[in-house]
Amino acid sequence: METTTRTPAPVPGGLRPVEVRVPGRPLARFAEVLEPAGFERCRAALREAAEQLRGRVVWHVNSTARGGGVAEMMGPLIGYARDGGADMRWMVVQGTPGFFTVTKRIHNMLHADSGDGGELGPAERALYEGVMWDNAVELSALVRPRDVVVLHDPQTAGLIPLLRRRRARLVWRCHIGYEDLRDPRVARAWDFLAPYVRAADATVFSRAAYVPDCCSGAPVHIIAPSIDPFSPKNQELSPAAAQAILARTGIVEGAPDDAPPVYLREDGAPGRVDRGADILHVGRAPRWDTPLIVQVSRWDRLKDHLGVMAGFARLGPINGTRLVLAGPAVTGVADDPEGPAVLAELTDAWRALPHETRHHVQIVSLPVVDAQENAAMVNALQRHATIVVQKSLKEGFGLTVTEAMWKGRPVVASAVGGIVDQIDDGRDGVLLGDPSDPAELASALRGLLDAPERADALGGAAHERVRSRMLIIRQLVEDARLLGTLG
Numbered sequence: 001m002e003t004t005t006r007t008p009a010p011v012p013g014g015l016r017p018v019e020v021r022v023p024g025r026p027l028a029r030f031a032e033v034l035e036p037a038g039f040e041r042c043r044a045a046l047r048e049a050a051e052q053l054r055g056r057v058v059w060h061v062n063s064t065a066r067g068g069g070v071a072e073m074m075g076p077l078i079g080y081a082r083d084g085g086a087d088m089r090w091m092v093v094q095g096t097p098g099f100f101t102v103t104k105r106i107h108n109m110l111h112a113d114s115g116d117g118g119e120l121g122p123a124e125r126a127l128y129e130g131v132m133w134d135n136a137v138e139l140s141a142l143v144r145p146r147d148v149v150v151l152h153d154p155q156t157a158g159l160i161p162l163l164r165r166r167r168a169r170l171v172w173r174c175h176i177g178y179e180d181l182r183d184p185r186v187a188r189a190w191d192f193l194a195p196y197v198r199a200a201d202a203t204v205f206s207r208a209a210y211v212p213d214c215c216s217g218a219p220v221h222i223i224a225p226s227i228d229p230f231s232p233k234n235q236e237l238s239p240a241a242a243q244a245i246l247a248r249t250g251i252v253e254g255a256p257d258d259a260p261p262v263y264l265r266e267d268g269a270p271g272r273v274d275r276g277a278d279i280l281h282v283g284r285a286p287r288w289d290t291p292l293i294v295q296v297s298r299w300d301r302l303k304d305h306l307g308v309m310a311g312f313a314r315l316g317p318i319n320g321t322r323l324v325l326a327g328p329a330v331t332g333v334a335d336d337p338e339g340p341a342v343l344a345e346l347t348d349a350w351r352a353l354p355h356e357t358r359h360h361v362q363i364v365s366l367p368v369v370d371a372q373e374n375a376a377m378v379n380a381l382q383r384h385a386t387i388v389v390q391k392s393l394k395e396g397f398g399l400t401v402t403e404a405m406w407k408g409r410p411v412v413a414s415a416v417g418g419i420v421d422q423i424d425d426g427r428d429g430v431l432l433g434d435p436s437d438p439a440e441l442a443s444a445l446r447g448l449l450d451a452p453e454r455a456d457a458l459g460g461a462a463h464e465r466v467r468s469r470m471l472i473i474r475q476l477v478e479d480a481r482l483l484g485t486l487g
């Protein structure tokens with residue numbers, strides 16, 4: 001069975017959350033990537049947690065079923081926990097365009113970015129609370145006393161006080177943040193959220209540096225995100241399969257050995273990449289063996305696509321190396337209203353490049369109709385890349401960095417947010433000290449292009465770091481411990 005969304009009949013005047021059905025995923029797979037003793041310890045911890053939770057449901061609630069790091073993690077987290085015997089479910093709140101404009105503003109301000117420059121005043125609060133109220137009606141009917149509700153990010157924080165009377169355990173998990181909590185934009189966003197998040201029984205952050213004062217009244221847990229090594233996004237793909245997938249999407253020209261563009265879907269059934277990407281480029285696609293520098297991100301200004309292009313343009317002689325900036329087709333990510341404008345700005349900047357540089361830059365919108373097919377495309381791109389870049393100006397954690405490291409790629413990434421928890425500069429990747437400096441990016445890229453053995457060594461160390469510390473089974477165990485503290 002595959003992950004499917006089930007939309008209840010619309011209710012006049014109300015927004016109802018949608019359940020995403022998540023099939024179980026076999027935990028036993030982790031025996032392939034962990035040492036036997038470590039694997040057994042994890043399994044025992046998860047069995048114990050499932051026993052403690054018998055008869056209770058753990059509800060995860062977020063705001064989108066696809067696109068972005070949180071949606072990415074939800075399927076595996078819930079799927080493996082279900083296989084471990086826990087009744088875990090996923091609900092996606094529904095919002096209006098106005099609601100997502102406000103929540104995007106909060107998101108940007110929590111990253112010390114003014115975003116659209118709008119207010120977070122009484123009108124925004126009323127709009128936000130109205131949408132939360134609508135969604136709470138259906139959730140309140142489902143949640144039983146002693147169930148656990150894990151609400152993710154600002155888009156769901158307003159549900160916390162509304163669900164209090166259900167006598168469930170309420171956990172708020174914040175996946176984003178910024179180190180300077182005194183920045184006026186950051187402080188303003190936390191003022192907005194404080195009345196809601198104060199009502200939680202516990203909060204979870206990816207990094208200790210992100211925890212605001214308003215969360216100090218209840219236990220705070222620090223749990224870093226992780227990746228599923230068996231998902232279509234991260235599973236092993238042969239170089240021939242990766243090239244075939246990229247050829248099918250139109251990103252490279254067909255490889256000589258005619259492999260099929262196939263991968264394994266989440267339920268273990270065969271999958272095939274059928275759709276093409278929307279690609280902005282001049283002339284023919286690069287040959288399959290052309291070196292590619294790749295950044296995969298949502299179309300968000302904080303991912304600084306313009307800066308990546310500016311750094312690439314300064315690279316000097318590149319022997320045909322191409323830059324690929326890839327992201328989701330912009331109609332695909334419902335809670336990210338700025339995507340189309342950011343992609344349009346990038347397109348304008350691409351048109352303004354000198355012809356020779358433009359010839360070496362592709363802007364790729366990956367189809368998102370089938371999330372697993374999209375994931376297979378990202379997997380193929382990251383595996384095929386000569387270097388993976390993540391030149392974010394701000395970053396909560398940066399799962400794309402983890403993903404590329406798992407694939408043994410040399411990664412060049414900004415020393416911001418959670419990226420500094422993932423890469424030790426010069427050991428398992430290269431950190432950019434000044435994320436806004438295109439010259440620093442150009443010189444880091446040059447260094448790796450000129451020293452392929454060094455690039456390989458960084459990639460090998462990166463893979464080992466993710467294997468030992470950043471796989472999802474570690475996060476499942478930490479989540480289980482947290483649930484055990486809630487009573």
Ligand code: UDP
Nearest residue numbers: 068069072297298327328366378398399400
């Ligand atoms: N992603 C994707 N398809 C795309 C672009 C991004 O699946 O076209 C995924 C990417 O692989 C990663 C997630 O979206 O798993 C982005 O997470 P990250 O933590 O890097 O950044 P966020 O989007 O949460 O700010």
